[in-house]
Amino acid sequence: MSLQTRLLSLIVVLFAAGLLLTNAAVVAALRPPLVGRVDAQLRPIAATLSRLDTATIERLRRTAPDASPSALASPVALDLIRQVWLVQLAADGTPVRTLRAGEQDDPTPDAPALTTAEVTRRAGQPFELRAADGSAWRAVVVTAPDGTGWLIAAALDEVDATVDRVRTTGLAIGAGVLGLLAVLAAFAVRAGLRPLRRIEETAAAIAGGDLTRRVPIDAGPRTEIGRLGAGLNGMLERIEAAVAAQAASEARMRRFVADASHELRTPLAGIKGFAELHRLSGGQDSTVGTDVAMDRIERESARLSRLVDDLLLLARLDSAAGTAADTADGPTGGADDAGLRPAPMDLRALAADALADLRALAPDRPAEMTGPGGGPIAPAPTVGDEVRLRQVVSNLIGNAVAHTPAGTGLRIGVGTVGGRAVLEVADYGPGVPAELTERVFERFYRTDASRTRDAGGGAGLGLAIARSVARAHGGQVTLAPTPGGGATFRLELPAE
Numbered sequence: 001m002s003l004q005t006r007l008l009s010l011i012v013v014l015f016a017a018g019l020l021l022t023n024a025a026v027v028a029a030l031r032p033p034l035v036g037r038v039d040a041q042l043r044p045i046a047a048t049l050s051r052l053d054t055a056t057i058e059r060l061r062r063t064a065p066d067a068s069p070s071a072l073a074s075p076v077a078l079d080l081i082r083q084v085w086l087v088q089l090a091a092d093g094t095p096v097r098t099l100r101a102g103e104q105d106d107p108t109p110d111a112p113a114l115t116t117a118e119v120t121r122r123a124g125q126p127f128e129l130r131a132a133d134g135s136a137w138r139a140v141v142v143t144a145p146d147g148t149g150w151l152i153a154a155a156l157d158e159v160d161a162t163v164d165r166v167r168t169t170g171l172a173i174g175a176g177v178l179g180l181l182a183v184l185a186a187f188a189v190r191a192g193l194r195p196l197r198r199i200e201e202t203a204a205a206i207a208g209g210d211l212t213r214r215v216p217i218d219a220g221p222r223t224e225i226g227r228l229g230a231g232l233n234g235m236l237e238r239i240e241a242a243v244a245a246q247a248a249s250e251a252r253m254r255r256f257v258a259d260a261s262h263e264l265r266t267p268l269a270g271i272k273g274f275a276e277l278h279r280l281s282g283g284q285d286s287t288v289g290t291d292v293a294m295d296r297i298e299r300e301s302a303r304l305s306r307l308v309d310d311l312l313l314l315a316r317l318d319s320a321a322g323t324a325a326d327t328a329d330g331p332t333g334g335a336d337d338a339g340l341r342p343a344p345m346d347l348r349a350l351a352a353d354a355l356a357d358l359r360a361l362a363p364d365r366p367a368e369m370t371g372p373g374g375g376p377i378a379p380a381p382t383v384g385d386e387v388r389l390r391q392v393v394s395n396l397i398g399n400a401v402a403h404t405p406a407g408t409g410l411r412i413g414v415g416t417v418g419g420r421a422v423l424e425v426a427d428y429g430p431g432v433p434a435e436l437t438e439r440v441f442e443r444f445y446r447t448d449a450s451r452t453r454d455a456g457g458g459a460g461l462g463l464a465i466a467r468s469v470a471r472a473h474g475g476q477v478t479l480a481p482t483p484g485g486g487a488t489f490r491l492e493l494p495a496e
Contacts, residue, residue: 019174049150050142081154089149267304317468340385347380351414366409378415381496395462404429426488
């Protein structure tokens, strides 16, 4: 059964039980007052008969032949009594004569065996008798002045008929009310479950592939439906983000494999080509001499070796980062797994060496060393692997030189900012578009889509390695525009 059917069935059953209990309570409360009314009508009759002894009855028969105890026994109007049954009792309680007022064909109750003591005990107190057909009678016993007694009984069939009519009417009305309530409950349950049907439709749409669907929330956050919808929407957003992240990761993986294959194929093709050329020439002088061929093979081998080393370093750094995240070792918990050898050091030494190398390699470029943001130089103590951090600084300097015009000035800033050791490389070139701020750190990303190296471009791993090494040290590398134009790469590490 559906939830709507179960709810409707439960409501109808509860309504029916309530109506039946109400009807039973009304009927149970109705009968005692009606019986009490019969008792009230029997007491005047009993009071009249209690004054009639045997001599009085005989005298009445002589003076008024038409008079009878049954006629004398009706001094009040009877509205719930259809017939009265009179039994004259002897002094010892045995019946002497029986008289009836009412329909003569109706059955009479069984007269109880009443002793003198029983008559005295029951005198004036109504009690109930049963006829042969099971009908109920109400009776009162009184004593006459001469010691005899009277048993006065009235049938309760009118009372029972009234109670039955009320019961039947109550059941009929209850059935009608129950039907009306069932219809109203069906509409109410359907309206109440409408948000769940919308959730069902949304879930079906999501199962069909539409991850952008969300559950419409009409109820307030304090209701169960509102909290359910909000929880489902939150879950759906996380699922959509996870699916998007997985798709982006797969796309990056495919691009990485394609880029790595391209980068590896180029030096391998060069090595293979010059080796075959040397083999075909038999080692003799030719258009391309042996020295030239060996030189090219050596250069391509070195290039291939650097590329493989860079990829291996990135793989180790990624593995170390994953291990640190899984074991909750903290930001530097994977340094040992990455093969790093941290030791106390100061970034000023790296900055000074980088400035000296830059002036030697590119004397046409103005270069200076300042503090972070152009202020005075300050100490920048930290704990790190000096070899890898020198590689990071070298990659940042090389990136600035490779992507700015000749003669463009550079600034190396070093110091401590907010408890972090900082080394920044700022250039005053064309800068990096805002939409490429994060892409420049992707592996194998190069602004030169043709992958030519006429300008001395690399494989596109330098900035990726710089960011990975910084993260392995618990730091980061960020890119921001240089005030006045250009790009500033900022290395931040925990200060010692």
